[in-house]
Amino acid sequence: xxxxxxxxxxxxxxxxxxxxxxxxxxxxxxxxxxxxxxxxxxxxxxxxxxxxxxxxxxxxxxxxxxxxxxxxxxxxxxxxxxxxxxxxxxxxxxxxxxxxxxxxxxxxxxxxxxxxx
Amino acid sequence: xxxxxxxxxxxxxxxxxxxxxxxxxxxxxxxxxxxxxxxxxxxxxxxxxxxxxxxxxxxxxxxxxxxxxxxxxxxxxxxxxxxxxxxxxxxxxxxxxxxxxxxxxxxxxxxxx
Numbered sequence: 682x683x684x685x686x687x688x689x690x691x692x693x694x695x696x697x698x699x700x701x702x703x704x705x706x707x708x709x710x711x712x713x714x715x716x717x718x719x720x721x722x723x724x725x726x727x728x729x730x731x732x733x734x735x736x737x738x739x740x741x742x743x744x745x746x747x748x749x750x751x752x753x754x755x756x757x758x759x760x761x762x763x764x765x766x767x768x769x770x771x772x773x774x775x776x777x778x779x780x781x782x783x784x785x786x787x788x789x790x791x792x793x794x795x796x797x798x
Numbered sequence: 799x800x801x802x803x804x805x806x807x808x809x810x811x812x813x814x815x816x817x818x819x820x821x822x823x824x825x826x827x828x829x830x831x832x833x834x835x836x837x838x839x840x841x842x843x844x845x846x847x848x849x850x851x852x853x854x855x856x857x858x859x860x861x862x863x864x865x866x867x868x869x870x871x872x873x874x875x876x877x878x879x880x881x882x883x884x885x886x887x888x889x890x891x892x893x894x895x896x897x898x899x900x901x902x903x904x905x906x907x908x909x910x911x
């Protein structure tokens with residue numbers, strides 16, 4: 682099946698700094714990618730839908746200025762957590778689908794565990 | 799918007815037993831229902847999915863059933879093995895690849911040897 686690669690798999694940063702997470706579709710073009718956040722023992726909560734060449738669509742309650750999303754190519758979307766604080770510590774996961782027209786399998790990255798100290 | 803409920807939150811079975819996880823959804827326009835398995839520290843992996851034009855789908859020890867009228871779908875795992883232990887999520891979405899998946903709350907399955 683298709684592969685979505687996420688990098689880094691884990692990162693520790695100091696409070697107040699910014700962290701960038703990359704999500705790549707390795708063998709297909711993804712016009713749309715999705716970013717999720719998952720707290721321990723909880724479900725995946727959609728943060729935003731990343732659209733290639735246009736602005737991301739954020740879910741209600743997600744600060745777009747804090748979680749910057751860039752989808753500059755058909756194979757790469759990035760999520761930047763700006764001015765990170767300990768409450769931003771979480772597991773961030775991206776996903777992509779390889780067909781825009783049909784609801785097909787969503788391929789997930791391996792996730793990035795962010796710890797803000 | 800779509801709301802997906804999932805039960806039970808935890809499920810403990812003995813090796814060889816069957817396990818059933820149930821989900822209900824609210825949006826009658828949803829027509830794609832995948833099930834994901836997530837192991838600790840990893841991203842979700844698709845194990846089976848079903849579309850609204852099908853009532854049941856089976857893949858070896860795993861099966862999914864869908865009742866569109868009642869808006870619920872279930873995951874059935876037979877002959878469970880310890881390696882089946884993980885968190886399982888159901889999800890639902892509408893018809894195109896641009897549409898987001900809405901996830902259930904997850905079920906922690908523990909299969910004891």
